[in-house]
Amino acid sequence: MAEQQIQTQPQSAEHTMARPQRWAQPFDSNMTDQDVDRLLSESQLKDIDSEKFPKHIPLGGILKNDTRLVKFTPGEIVVREGDYGNSAFLVLSGKLRVVLSPSLPRDAIGRSEENTRSLFEAFSQLWTSNWLPETRDTSKYSLDELMAGGSNESARVVLQDIPAILDKHNTGAIETGALFGELAALGRIPRTATIFADEDAELLEIRWQGLRELRAYNGEWKRMIDERYRETALAAHLLESEEFGHLDDDQIKDVADRCIFETYGSFDWYTSFQRLRSQGKSDEPVIARQGDYPDGLLMVRAGFARQTVKHGNGIKTINYLGAGNNFGLHPLYSAWKNPDASEDLALGSGLSALGYVDVVRVPASVLAEYVFPNIEAPVNTIEVASQKTVAEDALLEWAVDERFINGRQTMVIDLNSCVRCDDCVRACANGHDGNPRFRRHGKIVDNWMVANACMHCADPVCMIGCPTGAIHRSMSGGMVVINDDTCIGCGTCANSCPYENISLVQIADKQGMPVVDEATHRPIMKATKCDLCSDQLGGPACVRACPHDALKRVDFREFAH
Amino acid sequence: MTKNISILSIFGVIALIVVGYNAQKMDLNLQNSSVLTGYTLIVVMLCVALLNTRKKLSMIPLGKASSWVVFHVVGGLLCVALFWVHTNTFWPKGLYEGFLAGAFYLVSLSGIFGYLIQRLNSRKLTETGIEVIYERIPLELREIQEKAEEYILECTEATGSDVLANHYLNTMVWYFQKPRFYWSTLFGAGNAKVWFRSEGASVKRYLSSDELEYFRHLEELVELKILVDTHFAHQNLNKKWLLLHVPLSVGLVIMALWHLLLVEVYAL
Numbered sequence: 001m002a003e004q005q006i007q008t009q010p011q012s013a014e015h016t017m018a019r020p021q022r023w024a025q026p027f028d029s030n031m032t033d034q035d036v037d038r039l040l041s042e043s044q045l046k047d048i049d050s051e052k053f054p055k056h057i058p059l060g061g062i063l064k065n066d067t068r069l070v071k072f073t074p075g076e077i078v079v080r081e082g083d084y085g086n087s088a089f090l091v092l093s094g095k096l097r098v099v100l101s102p103s104l105p106r107d108a109i110g111r112s113e114e115n116t117r118s119l120f121e122a123f124s125q126l127w128t129s130n131w132l133p134e135t136r137d138t139s140k141y142s143l144d145e146l147m148a149g150g151s152n153e154s155a156r157v158v159l160q161d162i163p164a165i166l167d168k169h170n171t172g173a174i175e176t177g178a179l180f181g182e183l184a185a186l187g188r189i190p191r192t193a194t195i196f197a198d199e200d201a202e203l204l205e206i207r208w209q210g211l212r213e214l215r216a217y218n219g220e221w222k223r224m225i226d227e228r229y230r231e232t233a234l235a236a237h238l239l240e241s242e243e244f245g246h247l248d249d250d251q252i253k254d255v256a257d258r259c260i261f262e263t264y265g266s267f268d269w270y271t272s273f274q275r276l277r278s279q280g281k282s283d284e285p286v287i288a289r290q291g292d293y294p295d296g297l298l299m300v301r302a303g304f305a306r307q308t309v310k311h312g313n314g315i316k317t318i319n320y321l322g323a324g325n326n327f328g329l330h331p332l333y334s335a336w337k338n339p340d341a342s343e344d345l346a347l348g349s350g351l352s353a354l355g356y357v358d359v360v361r362v363p364a365s366v367l368a369e370y371v372f373p374n375i376e377a378p379v380n381t382i383e384v385a386s387q388k389t390v391a392e393d394a395l396l397e398w399a400v401d402e403r404f405i406n407g408r409q410t411m412v413i414d415l416n417s418c419v420r421c422d423d424c425v426r427a428c429a430n431g432h433d434g435n436p437r438f439r440r441h442g443k444i445v446d447n448w449m450v451a452n453a454c455m456h457c458a459d460p461v462c463m464i465g466c467p468t469g470a471i472h473r474s475m476s477g478g479m480v481v482i483n484d485d486t487c488i489g490c491g492t493c494a495n496s497c498p499y500e501n502i503s504l505v506q507i508a509d510k511q512g513m514p515v516v517d518e519a520t521h522r523p524i525m526k527a528t529k530c531d532l533c534s535d536q537l538g539g540p541a542c543v544r545a546c547p548h549d550a551l552k553r554v555d556f557r558e559f560a561h
Numbered sequence: 562m563t564k565n566i567s568i569l570s571i572f573g574v575i576a577l578i579v580v581g582y583n584a585q586k587m588d589l590n591l592q593n594s595s596v597l598t599g600y601t602l603i604v605v606m607l608c609v610a611l612l613n614t615r616k617k618l619s620m621i622p623l624g625k626a627s628s629w630v631v632f633h634v635v636g637g638l639l640c641v642a643l644f645w646v647h648t649n650t651f652w653p654k655g656l657y658e659g660f661l662a663g664a665f666y667l668v669s670l671s672g673i674f675g676y677l678i679q680r681l682n683s684r685k686l687t688e689t690g691i692e693v694i695y696e697r698i699p700l701e702l703r704e705i706q707e708k709a710e711e712y713i714l715e716c717t718e719a720t721g722s723d724v725l726a727n728h729y730l731n732t733m734v735w736y737f738q739k740p741r742f743y744w745s746t747l748f749g750a751g752n753a754k755v756w757f758r759s760e761g762a763s764v765k766r767y768l769s770s771d772e773l774e775y776f777r778h779l780e781e782l783v784e785l786k787i788l789v790d791t792h793f794a795h796q797n798l799n800k801k802w803l804l805l806h807v808p809l810s811v812g813l814v815i816m817a818l819w820h821l822l823l824v825e826v827y828a829l
Binding site: 119122123125126415416417418419420421422423426427430431440441444447449536537538541543544545546547548549550 | 620625626679
């Protein structure tokens with residue numbers, strides 16, 4: 001915001017300010033022009049042709065505003081397996097090590113062990129729960145820097161006893177000049193391995209926006225990123241699909257080589273979603289337009305897309321597609337099967353991006369060669385969807401508009417059955433030291449309320465940017481949980497959650513005295529949310545406590561249909 | 562849930578037939594069937610009363626509360642039938658037994674009443690189109706009142722007339738202070754609307770077009786308050802019946818146990 005200057009004109013009733021620019025908030029405000037010059041002389045970057053970049057997004061600007069220099073000492077973890085991140089790393093100097101197998105223990109990388117309480121421990125909550133709100137045993141916060149509150153830089157987890165790790169785990173070296181983390185950053189998928197510094201190392205961290213530009217305007221970077229994706233992830237993705245599962249390795253490689261990668265929408269859609277919704281606007285870039293002729297099958301690799309048809313003066317949502325879903329197979333098949341048919345083979349529906357969508361476009365020629373001869377005529381989804389009335393689709397339309405389709409364990413309350421007794425809230429508090437982790441309040445459609453409880457999303461944007469990895473997916477159940485011990489209360493997750501389901505609370509010690517930072521005397525905060533009673537016996541207490549079966553945890557993919 | 566109640570009711574009826582048949586058999590053999598029916602009744606009563614304990618022990622996997630409620634409802638109805646089998650009359654003789662029967666009927670009736678009104682109230686609350694947490698209702702009402710007073714002040718300042726302000730002070734302030742028309746709201750009579758219409762009609766003729774605009778804002782606030790009052794009345798009733806049902810249940814169990822003790826010591 002340094003470059004934004006607010007000017008007040010007393011003569012007018014208006015306030016004016018400089019229009020916010022792309023780089024109003026650089027990744028690291030400490031990056032200097034000298035740093036950029038040094039980077040441009042590094043072997044990995046010096047060959048990039050800066051002339052290819054548009055004037056409004058110069059290479060120097062990308063390096064200055066979308067990257068930062070980070071140093072790691074031996075043992076410090078750079079990325080953690082299972083974390084969601086929005087940046088890639090280029091090794092400028094030093095050596096890193098990637099843990100291949102087996103994975104490092106959860107406690108070694110700053111994750112809490114997933115322990116379920118015993119029956120006695122569960123029962124003992126009756127008398128061990130504190131009457132005071134949000135109390136903590138502060139002695140468990142062993143990392144002093146975690147108590148400092150809010151500093152993203154200071155909170156790194158250091159691996160102890162590296163020789164023992166090297167003995168027990170199969171690791172690989174990452175040398176100077178290597179790029180890593182770009183697939184997780186661009187594809188919104190979890191990091192697949194833990195990487196730590198083997199010796200003093202300097203890395204260039206490139207946030208996804210910069211990575212996207214480098215890929216877009218530099219052929220070598222695009223080739224490098226796409227090639228790595230083709231080698232590592234695309235083949236597996238194709239083999240998992242119904243259409244390409246029968247192909248052998250050579251055929252899969254051929255298909256992968258001929259695929260085209262596309263991304264739509266904003267990676268950080270969650271930052272603008274609420275604002276746009278409140279203004280009655282939406283930002284849904286078109287992927288395919290109804291009436292256009294398809295040139296390839298669109299396979300959604302990450303994110304969500306809305307499938308629509310024109311209806312009266314508006315558009316009607318008939319389906320939404322997530323990772324693993326395809327679009328356009330039916331018209332392509334029809335065109336292949338009946339090349340001389342007189343019927344209109346244009347797309348009968350449109351597709352638009354809900355937030356960030358990563359798409360693989362498989363050309364029609366590939367389908368004709370490998371897929372169509374081996375499959376039955378695909379179902380025409382539009383025909384199926386058109387049998388539904390507008391009223392029947394109202395819940396789906398609403399769920400897509402509100403992005404609730406992201407939820408995998410969404411708390412839905414049938415208000416026609418709910419007697420507003422709040423037994424669910426009490427049960428939640430009973431299992432969380434007297435502190436409820438959701439609010440029986442939320443958006444309503446018809447007789448359904450989606451309560452303000454963590455939905456354990458398919459695309460957990462709350463995880464992006466957590467400096468300590470405190471918020472993570474549980475390995476056992478896949479629910480999104482927060483490790484209270486390593487949460488530094490920076491609020492990144494709470495600000496990122498588009499559904500306002502994460503709260504920051506001020507903590508107190510066991511006697512109820514507020515805990516404050518010793519240097520600044522600012523309160524120590526912790527992020528809290530529904531953890532689906534992951535450490536309790538019997539699953540979510542809220543569901544079990546509802547006396548009228550009004551409260552459910554649902555996967556919105558099924559519920560909305 | 563209705564399906565579960567139906568299934569469990571079948572078991573309840575079977576249990577009742579078994580107990581009734583055995584009691585009749587004992588009577589025919591000149592044995593005291595009251596022992597069988599009495600013990601069955603108190604066991605079922607104690608099991609039914611465990612629902613409240615289950616609510617307190619939500620952290621232990623004791624099954625879904627909804628299943629317990631189904632058992633509570635069916636078990637409670639079974640208790641009524643067992644009570645009649647046990648006493649062989651609607652109202653037993655004896656002062657203590659009379660009290661016991663009175664408590665029993667009150668608990669049973671309050672339970673049936675509570676169950677039914679909870680089911681009915683849920684839909685009525687949904688139909689309001691808004692959702693208010695019970696504990697926040699005073700705050701919501703306070704906000705509505707403050708908004709109304711803001712309009713009144715604004716109206717006075719903008720129009721220079723105090724007609725609406727006086728009307729507010731003399732009549733409307735009473736309405737905005739706290740939930741009103743409790744019983745009429747519960748029965749859906751709509752007295753609040755009628756009251757506001759008649760009060761409004763008396764003052765509207767003295768209002769200028771500018772003041773009428775503010776009056777319309779007040780009307781909107783009254784409509785909102787009616788919805789909040791609806792939530793208050795129905796949610797209040799949803800909670801209040803338990804204040805009768807639960808303490809009476811505890812009293813009934815204690816009285817029944819005392820009755821059992823007396824019978825064991827003196828009658829058998």
